[in-house]
Amino acid sequence: QPQGEQIEGFTTWMEGSACPDQLCPLLGRRHYHCSHPRCLYVTSSIEVLPLHAREYHETTHIPDGFLSIDRGIDCRLPSCQSNKLLKHFHCTKCGYSFV
Secondary structure (H helix, E strand, O other): OOOOEEEOOEEEEOOOOOOOOOOOOOOOOOEEEEOOOOEOOEEOOHHHHHHHHHHHHOOOOOOOOEEEEOOOOOOOOOOOOOOOOOOEEEEOOOOOEEO
16 A cells, blocks of 8 residues: 655645545545544645644544544445535444434
8 A cells, every 4th residue: 555644643645646545535636634543534735734633633532433524525425414515423333424
């Protein structure tokens, strides 16, 4: 599996690099994936990285057994009404979704 550069809690993928997430909305462009366990946040803006770390991870606990999916990210569950629309969580065991 290819490795991106780690910067302050984020994995940086350069333009044209092999980001391992083939469904990433920023695939092929320079972008950043949050490296926090179970967080699927991705952005193309380096300026918002500290904001995500401070305003999200300092105030939100992602419980074991759950994924955190950001607004605009494909959670890949066809029945999810929050998919690509809202920041939400999924239980990794049963697929239950909540906002």
